[in-house]
Amino acid sequence: MILNSQCAKIKIDDTEIFTVFYYGTIEGLLCEFCSDLIIMERVFTMKSSVIKDGVSTAPQRSLLNALGLTEEEIKKPFIGIVSSKNDIVPGHMNIDKIVDAVKQGVALAGGVPIVFPAIAVCDGIAMGHEGMKYSLVTRELIADSTEAMAKAHAFDALVMVPNCDKNVPGMLMAAMRLNIPTVFVSGGPMEAGQYKGENLDLITAMIKGADPTVSDAELAEVEDRACPGCGCCSGMFTANSMNNLTEAIGLSLPGNGSILATHANRVRLMQDAARLIVKNALAYYEDGDESVLPRSIATRQAFLNAMTLDIAMGASTNTVLHLLAVAQEGNVDFTMKDIDALSRRTPFLCKLSPNSQKYSIQEYNRAGGTLNLLGELAKGGLLDTSVKRVDGATLAEDIEKYSVMKPQVDAEAVRIYTSAPGGRFCNKLGAQSNTYPSLDTDREQGCIRDIKHAYTKDGGMAILFGNIAQDGCVVKTAGVDESIWHFEGPAVVFDSQEDACEGILGGKVKKGDVVVITHEGPKGGPGMQEMLYPTSYIKSMHMGKECALITDGRFSGGTSGLSIGHISPEAASGGNIGKILDGDIIEIDIPSRSINVHLSDEELAAREQRPMTRHREVSRALRAYAQSVSSADKGGVRIID
Numbered sequence: 001m002i003l004n005s006q007c008a009k010i011k012i013d014d015t016e017i018f019t020v021f022y023y024g025t026i027e028g029l030l031c032e033f034c035s036d037l038i039i040m041e042r043v044f045t046m047k048s049s050v051i052k053d054g055v056s057t058a059p060q061r062s063l064l065n066a067l068g069l070t071e072e073e074i075k076k077p078f079i080g081i082v083s084s085k086n087d088i089v090p091g092h093m094n095i096d097k098i099v100d101a102v103k104q105g106v107a108l109a110g111g112v113p114i115v116f117p118a119i120a121v122c123d124g125i126a127m128g129h130e131g132m133k134y135s136l137v138t139r140e141l142i143a144d145s146t147e148a149m150a151k152a153h154a155f156d157a158l159v160m161v162p163n164c165d166k167n168v169p170g171m172l173m174a175a176m177r178l179n180i181p182t183v184f185v186s187g188g189p190m191e192a193g194q195y196k197g198e199n200l201d202l203i204t205a206m207i208k209g210a211d212p213t214v215s216d217a218e219l220a221e222v223e224d225r226a227c228p229g230c231g232c233c234s235g236m237f238t239a240n241s242m243n244n245l246t247e248a249i250g251l252s253l254p255g256n257g258s259i260l261a262t263h264a265n266r267v268r269l270m271q272d273a274a275r276l277i278v279k280n281a282l283a284y285y286e287d288g289d290e291s292v293l294p295r296s297i298a299t300r301q302a303f304l305n306a307m308t309l310d311i312a313m314g315a316s317t318n319t320v321l322h323l324l325a326v327a328q329e330g331n332v333d334f335t336m337k338d339i340d341a342l343s344r345r346t347p348f349l350c351k352l353s354p355n356s357q358k359y360s361i362q363e364y365n366r367a368g369g370t371l372n373l374l375g376e377l378a379k380g381g382l383l384d385t386s387v388k389r390v391d392g393a394t395l396a397e398d399i400e401k402y403s404v405m406k407p408q409v410d411a412e413a414v415r416i417y418t419s420a421p422g423g424r425f426c427n428k429l430g431a432q433s434n435t436y437p438s439l440d441t442d443r444e445q446g447c448i449r450d451i452k453h454a455y456t457k458d459g460g461m462a463i464l465f466g467n468i469a470q471d472g473c474v475v476k477t478a479g480v481d482e483s484i485w486h487f488e489g490p491a492v493v494f495d496s497q498e499d500a501c502e503g504i505l506g507g508k509v510k511k512g513d514v515v516v517i518t519h520e521g522p523k524g525g526p527g528m529q530e531m532l533y534p535t536s537y538i539k540s541m542h543m544g545k546e547c548a549l550i551t552d553g554r555f556s557g558g559t560s561g562l563s564i565g566h567i568s569p570e571a572a573s574g575g576n577i578g579k580i581l582d583g584d585i586i587e588i589d590i591p592s593r594s595i596n597v598h599l600s601d602e603e604l605a606a607r608e609q610r611p612m613t614r615h616r617e618v619s620r621a622l623r624a625y626a627q628s629v630s631s632a633d634k635g636g637v638r639i640i641d
Contacts, residue, residue, distance in 0.1 A: 080153070082117075127530065159184075176298065181292050195222055211542075244370045301384040307334075309377065320336075380451045528636055564588065
């Protein structure tokens, strides 16, 4: 029996030859013959043929007719557009306009656009209450639901339209699972607010909101200016980090991670992505070009390139969690050991908010964005520039084309990278077309530096190991003052974010202490909630350079300071972080990549886990998640036998 195939039997010189014409990949093909010779000849047909070709699909064609599709349209590639539009996430409120532009572009390019939704949680709104425990969980829900819709309706290709924190990795996971032509085009970043000559963002408002020295009048002004419109929050937080990493991996077009949501060039980006996905779908199904598939683009080398970029710009520590998860979905050999090795050789070249209020995502775009930061890394021999990208070019070719450092900058690069903020409140997609008078080509003191003028030779992120993190943990060194790269102090232990916040604001935590928060990992949370409040409150109490915080939980991309997360194994899995008691001396040494409690192996082995004091209601959904979730060093993905 042959599954989804056609057979022909012929004779040549008395030799029977069985020619098998098969569709898609050979994986799962069932074929039994007794012959001397079998010839396999691949015939590329669209995945959607299973719902529209042959007499057996008459019911499906009837339903397609009910959608209003013409006979001619049914013959075209079906392009699924995954929309994360909703009315509660500022970064997603105008994604319907993006989707409309993509739909038009797909139709004009010869495809049939079909929109379906993906959920999205605003981490900023979910922050600080039980809602945050659901945020990471949605990553798997997004991946599962995207897979379900794409498989159930046999889409030929996908345009992913995410923007905020879990949508991007969730859709990346789905893209790697499905491995059909896919392109990403995000909703775009929010422009930064302005106050007293500095950039403002959500993190500024949070820090000043808890600072007792800030007046009500000043706080009201900051609050009013911090988020001046639509888009994902303006610093290199998790959302912007992940959108730029899709560009670094090669699954989105130049400027995807840095063109502001309100700029007209964002609309142009959508139109370009729409044309590209139809082109790539036809290249795959008509010509058999597998180079356009996600797993052909997002290879091990592409992951190493993306992580090198991540380290060079001191991005959100959440990217470690997400890239590990995406790699696992695509069976890519990429681990914490790789990240550790990269962190030891990658310089820190780009300091953006929350690590500095001088530069935000808009200034990053003016300096040439992701491709130009990759260009500086490539000059140092730190990348594999031979990898292919979704636009068909190699990384080397795109770096050259879009470089802002050439005597004659390409007109397309000028168009993208001079896209400037509107300077006023705006929540309408593509509503403004301001441009910078010039590009930022200062590689000595500008937004993007060259290797010679790096902030530090060690990158903006590091992996630490020790007796309380045998499988590793993560610190964003870009946000840590060098004066505390070596820190030693007594532990003040909490087993929930809530108790930690109360302890910090209530004076239980003193200068010189190490705040320890346990049982907030993937299994222990459950859900590994993002914890921005404790790190922000340490700054609010003016202890940003005098305290450290370590946890088996995770942080917001807006976190800075000596904040160490993802400690693995987590307390809920028997990790040693759960054995730490108040007063134990914790030693952190970033240059040596170590984190230890001053206890012998024998003392640690003899200690039992510290009893939990918190009381937390855990829903059925979170309990189900906890049953299968892995530790943070594996990406917090589900382990399913």
